[in-house]
Amino acid sequence: MNEGLIATSAAALKAMADNGTLKVPPVLDAPQGPLSRVRGQDVLVACSNDYLGLAADPRVIAATVDGLQRYGAGTASVRFICGTFTPHLELEADLADLVGAEAALTFVSCWDANAAAITTLADANTVVLSDALNHASIIDAVRGSRAGRKVVYPHVDLTVLDEALSGLGEWNRRIVVTDGVFSMEGDVAPLPDLIELCRRHNAILLVDDSHGIGVMGAEGRGTPSAQGVLGDIDVLTGTLGKALGGAAGGYVAAPAEVVELLSQVARPSLFSNALPVPTACGAREAVRILRAEPQRVARLQQLASDLRGGLREAGLSPLPGDTAIVPIIVGETARAGQMSRELREQHRVLVTGFGHPVVPEGTARLRLQANAAMSEANVAQLISALEAVDATASTGSVRR
Ligand SMILES: Cc1ncc(COP(=O)(O)O)c(C=O)c1O
Incomplete structure (x- = not known):
């Protein structure tokens, strides 16, 4: 074994343990x-991406088991060799229809879907403009x-984006990339304005709607649908690992030619x-x-709204928004960790604390996520547990 490798790994882990960023x-x-x-130990989970409560739905489990029995455990191949199965094509047609696109292509994750779309579409003559708070996969x-x-343009700052695009005359291709729902803030990209901007500057708009699909809009068709621009995004990506059953997988939805190009050349x-x-x-x-x-x-959206309202009534300050992500800024990383531990140990409530380097220093947060399968009693339990840990936290209250 390489002793240096072991020693530097151990030192990195110790540094994380010492500064309170080691994840358990x-x-x-x-x-x-x-x-x-x-x-x-029974716990109330308020930090999973299982927004629609479908991860353990008996019908989703039965369909998965049926797929296992009919087609076996693995594809044992990439798509173009002999890894394309009928259910892939059926799922892709359903996903395209859901998000209002002509076609879709699946991947083992949205991480891969983003890598496929961006690395295929961006060449040496391309400028990519990316929101500062985009997901790590982007x-x-x-x-x-x-x-x-x-x-990288400042978070949802369309004035800066407009200026940046205005100065790009000589570039062949411009791609603006944004999350639909931002995962750490729970806010949304202003898609109609972004579409207008992109059309004016002849830019391609790529939206990752991983936290929007199944959550946003009256029918859960995503952030574009919620903002009245269903079918107007050039390239959409999303995950199957959150609202859509929570297992794994991702997709790119786009015009048929773009999807075909990705299936021909995208490396993932x-x-x-x-x-x-x-x-x-x-x-x-x-x-x-x-x-x-x-x-x-509708239930998910109602519960998220009840959760925000209940937290505010309890004197806590969730970030405003209308998504199912409800963050509460608590300040220092160590404080987020301490509150998360207390929630778990004393109240049996699972809520993850996010600190530096995932979010900027001083803006550590607890990120709550609503789930359509929660009861009103679950939401009340969550709020009173947060109230209690906020009152007892040794580093001071986060109340207004
Ligand atoms: C906005 C966003 N994009 C992409 C991903 C990655 O999705 P997957 O787990 O399917 O790779 C995530 C997951 O956290 C996400 O929040």
């Missing part, structure tokens, strides 16, 4: 859902692309196995349930 994941031994179990995809110029498509077929079958069932039961989306 809770280990679940029951299905994901508002009520789960961590090492034998940041890494832009970094890994051959784009000739990479610009050419050099990585296809989405497992049972997972595709489970996700397809989740999409079917979403379309058949829009009341789940």
Whole structure:
């Protein structure tokens, strides 16, 4: 063994332990859902992406098991060799229809979907302009692309973006990339304005709607639908690992020619196995349930709104918004960690604390996420647990 490797790894871990950033994941031994179990202890989960409560839905499980029995466990191939199965095509047609696109292509994750879309579409003659608070998968995809110029614009600052685009006359291609719903703030990109800006500057708009799909809009068709621009985004990406069953997988939805190009040349498509077929079958069932039961989306939106309102009534200050992500800024990283631990140990409530370097120093937060399968009593329990830990936290209250 390389002793230097072991020593530097140990030192990095010790530094994280010393500065309070070492993550200790809770280990679940029951299905994901508002009520789960961590090492034998019942917990209320308020930090999962299972927005519609479909991760443990018996119909999603049955569809996954059926896919397993019909098609086996693995694809054992990339798509173009012999890894494309009928359920992939069916799921892709359903996803395209859901988000109002001509076609869609699936990947094993949205991380890969973003990498595929951005690295394929951005060449040396391309400028990519990316929101400062975009997800890490976008940041890494832009970094890994051959784009000739990479610009990060301040979060949802369309004035700066407009100025940046105005000064780009000589560039062949311009791509503006944004999250639909921002994962750490729970706010949304102003898509109609971005579309107008992109059209004026002949730029391509790429939106990652991982936290919007299944959540935003009356039918859960995502942030574009919520903002009245369904079908108007050039390239949409999203995950199957959150509202759409919570298993895994991602997609790019776009005009048919763009999707075909990605399937021909995108490296995650050419050099990585296809989405497992049972997972595709489970996700397809989740999409079917979403379309058949829009009341789940209404319930999710109502619970998120109740949660925000209840927290405000309790004197706590969630960030404003209308998504299912409800962050409470608590300041220092150590404080977020302490509150998260107390919630878990004293109140059996699972809420993750996010600190530096995930979010800027001094803006550490607890990120609550609503789930359509929560009861009103679960929301009340969550609010009173937060009230209690805020009152007892040794580093001072976050009340207004
Ligand atoms: C905005 C956004 N994009 C992409 C991803 C990655 O999705 P996946 O887990 O499917 O790779 C996430 C997951 O956290 C996300 O929040």
